[in-house]
Amino acid sequence: MARIAVGGFHHETNCFVPVHTDFNYFATVSDRPPLSRGEEILRNLPNRAFAMSGFLADMADKHELAPLVWASGGAGGYVTSDAFERIVSELVGRLSIALPVDAVYLDLHGAMCSVDFPDGEGEILRRVRAVVGPDVPVVISLDYHTNLTPAMAALTDGMAIYYTYPHVDRPQTGSRAARILTTILARGRPSARAFRKIPFLIPLNFQCTLVEPSKGIVALSAAGEGGDVLDLCYGAGFPSADLHDCGPGIIAHGYSQIAVDAAADQLAAHIAEMEQAFAQPLLDPDEAVRQAMAIGTTATRPVVIADTQDNPGCGGTGDTTGMLEALVRNYAQQAAMCVLTDPRAAAAAHAAGEGADITIELGGCTPLPGVKPFHGTFRVTRLTDGRFLCKGPCVGGREAKLGPTALLTISGVSIVVASKRMQAYDLEIFRHIGVEPAAQKILVVKSTCHFRADFEPIAERVLVAVAPGAHLVDARQYPYKHLRAGVRLEPLGPAFVARV
Secondary structure, rough: OOOOEEEEEEEEEEOOOOOOHHHHHHHHOOOOOEEEEHHHHHOOOOOOOHHHHHHHHHHHHOOEEEEEEEEEEEEEEOOHHHHHHHHHHHHHHHHHHHHOOEEEEEOOOOOOEOOOOOOOOHHHHHHHHHHHOOOOEEEEEEEOOOOOHHHHHHHHOOOEEOOOOOOOOHHHHHHHHHHHHHHHHHOOOOEEEEEEOOEOOHHHHHOOOOOOOHHHHHHHHHHEEOOOOEEEEOOOOOOOOOOOOOOOOEEEEEEHHHHHHHHHHHHHHHHHOHHHOOOOOOHHHHHHHHHHHEEEEEEOOOOOEEEEHHHHHOOOOOOHHHHHHHHHHHOOOOOEEEEEEEEEHHHHHHEEEEEEEEEEEOOOOOOOOOOOOEEEEEEEEEEEEEEEOOOOOOOOOOOOOOOEEEEEEEEEEEEEEEOOOOOOOOOHHHOOOOHHHHHEEEEEEEOOOEEEEEEEHHHOEEEOOOOOOOOOHHHOOOOOOOOOOOOOOOHHHHHHOOOO
16 A cells, blocks of 8 residues: 555636636635645545546545645636645645655646746646655646646656546546556656657647547557556647647656657657648637528527637636627527626626616626627526536536526527636536526537537537637737747647747
8 A cells, every 4th residue: 555645736827818816716616626625635526527536536445645735726817926836835835744655646737827837737746846856656637738848747757638628538537647656656667758749739629539630649649558658648738828838749658768759759740640630610700690590490409609719718708798799789599608707797687686677788897809898788587596516528516606697688699697707518507597508599608619518419510609708719819928939820820930
């Protein structure tokens, strides 16, 4: 039996969102367990949709676990210095007290940027390694959108990355990390590492593993493991993070440098061959609504439109109104959208009561280019406290706590308006407030890909719309400061030239 320290810190940082992510956000998140300390990890994380959940399920009854700190903040702007230092310092402090340990497992994201550290995970690993020394195995799990860095390769001994986007294998990833650590405890720390960066950025819309080319890339990475290759990890990258090593990459650990290099090179060559295959049509809001309405004349199921640039899962603010304007402007009927985040509008609806009409400025709370509030008179159709249990394959079992929530209707369009942000990746967002998604003609969801796991099975067609928002699909629009020169800003696109 080994003594294993376990902890985690998640954040997917959109460096171009004006609002930073503070400590309070990690402590009071709306759709996942709050910051957990010590034994709270062992109470809060089992049987949940996180990598730590899978790791605990496989290892808790086999080894002595020393729980540190676990926090998950979803996505948003830069992590403040205060939040980063308070959480990481406590994690490292508890690790120091827990010594000696035989191994460390960390449930991380891989695309965290703090105000002080562009490579947040690299800094966490540096501090952990400084505490445990060079000989204690450190194994981590990462999100599929990780921006892999040299520090992640050098400071770890094993790694598991989600295979899926939509992310439906988080617990299974934790189980893979457990198997990797079990191998290390039996065989010893791996001596070989490989690190490769892919020379182009991949927009999140093209990273979906349900279809090619990402489906084949992930399959090849899984098939490349075994024997002297302990792990062969592919991370698709998160283009909204501003750091030198932003973008897709490969990390491998193993017991033969020749074998590890060969596996990494084969996977990198395959991705290079697939560069031109990363594409799908993107529509402006009016085109998306008009197409959805035309399809709906004969369809028996709803057309789903992804409002991809206002995806809270990518750091979007959740309060943009471009798609709402297009729905009303084109006289869409039996249309519903979620989740529009506006605590002031939700409070006004609750004050007025169900059945009341309220004239308000809806959304547009965050100053973003092309975004403004939508002025109108809305019927307050339904009110809830925003609490419900997610049941879909992406985040099933997760309790949502959106605060005061209202269903507002205007001109045949229903809008789920919440007090806290949540990506639209579960049908219960609609159902908990009295809207049956399958009965609608058009569903607009503030999401990029995760929605597909629960919404695509009921959809006639899925369309992707590009309305103004904080998560820019076109990386050429981002004012990068730290990105390495020469990387292509999109597949087959222009090379990045650093600004002087």
